[in-house]
Amino acid sequence: MKRIAVMSAMALSVGMMGCATQAGGIGGEDASTYMTKSFKEVIATSFQAKGSAGLDRLVQTEAQHECSKYDYLGKPIPKDIAARIEKDHYSKVVYPADGKYFGDWKAGMKIAESGKGMTWNDKPGTPNGGNCINCHAMLPNNPSQGNLGPSLVGYGKTRGNSEQIVKYTWARIYDSTSFNACSQMPPLGASHALTPQQMKDVMAFLFDPQSPVNK
Numbered sequence: 187m188k189r190i191a192v193m194s195a196m197a198l199s200v201g202m203m204g205c206a207t208q209a210g211g212i213g214g215e216d217a218s219t220y221m222t223k224s225f226k227e228v229i230a231t232s233f234q235a236k237g238s239a240g241l242d243r244l245v246q247t248e249a250q251h252e253c254s255k256y257d258y259l260g261k262p263i264p265k266d267i268a269a270r271i272e273k274d275h276y277s278k279v280v281y282p283a284d285g286k287y288f289g290d291w292k293a294g295m296k297i298a299e300s301g302k303g304m305t306w307n308d309k310p311g312t313p314n315g316g317n318c319i320n321c322h323a324m325l326p327n328n329p330s331q332g333n334l335g336p337s338l339v340g341y342g343k344t345r346g347n348s349e350q351i352v353k354y355t356w357a358r359i360y361d362s363t364s365f366n367a368c369s370q371m372p373p374l375g376a377s378h379a380l381t382p383q384q385m386k387d388v389m390a391f392l393f394d395p396q397s398p399v400n401k
């Protein structure tokens with residue numbers, strides 16, 4: 187995995203969800219050479235469930251499994267497998283029930299800057315952060331932002347706010363695997379890491395002309 191500039195507790199837990207190169211998966215099958223029996227035993231005996239951090243996090247999704255497998259083999263994932271995974275994920279994107287895509291950009295900025303949540307000692311029900319700036323530059327002239335993902339500085343200003351771009355951005359945040367089977371961006375909506383309202387706030391942070399992203 188590439189280096190992330192700013193590390194936080196959530197980066198680690200989200201990394202478990204998002205990293206295709208994360209080896210493991212208690213429930214995974216031995217379809218690829220890296221998932222040997224002894225390897226699976228090491229994984230199974232090395233982790234304990236604690237708080238909200240259950241062992242289900244060690245079970246890879248199909249996308250993670252396929253992407254890890256081909257990464258291990260040093261080959262690109264076959265186009266037909268990638269396309270099938272992307273289509274499947276895209277078909278499950280849930281758009282806002284009220285048709286409104288934008289909340290409060292100030293709340294969205296806090297969510298984008300926070301890497302908190304989903305660790306074993308977080309109280310269940312406490313809102314999570316989105317951890318966006320751990321991977322993306324979003325604020326102009328701020329050196330403490332990650333570069334694993336592309337810069338989103340000026341996002342709304344440069345992309346506009348057509349229905350197409352708004353829905354694309356929502357789907358991207360909801361489940362990035364819909365566009366790239368081996369995306370390293372965690373599925374923030376599909377995993378319920380962010381609530382629909384939090385996603386709307388983050389959308390406003392990206393698109394609102396008053397947001398520092400577009401200044």
Ligand code: HEC
Pocket residue numbers: 200204298316317318319320321322334335336338355358359362365366368369370371372374388
């Ligand atoms: C673990 C790293 C990571 C985190 C956390 C993350 N992203 Fe991403 N994001 C990426 C990567 C990598 C891409 C590049 C595309 C891909 O993977 O297919 C991306 C792509 C995107 C894109 C598409 C950019 C384009 O040019 O079309 C948007 C929009 C986006 N991310 C927004 C967000 C927002 C908003 C958050 C927080 C709620 C977030 N990301 C959190 C890694 C991350």
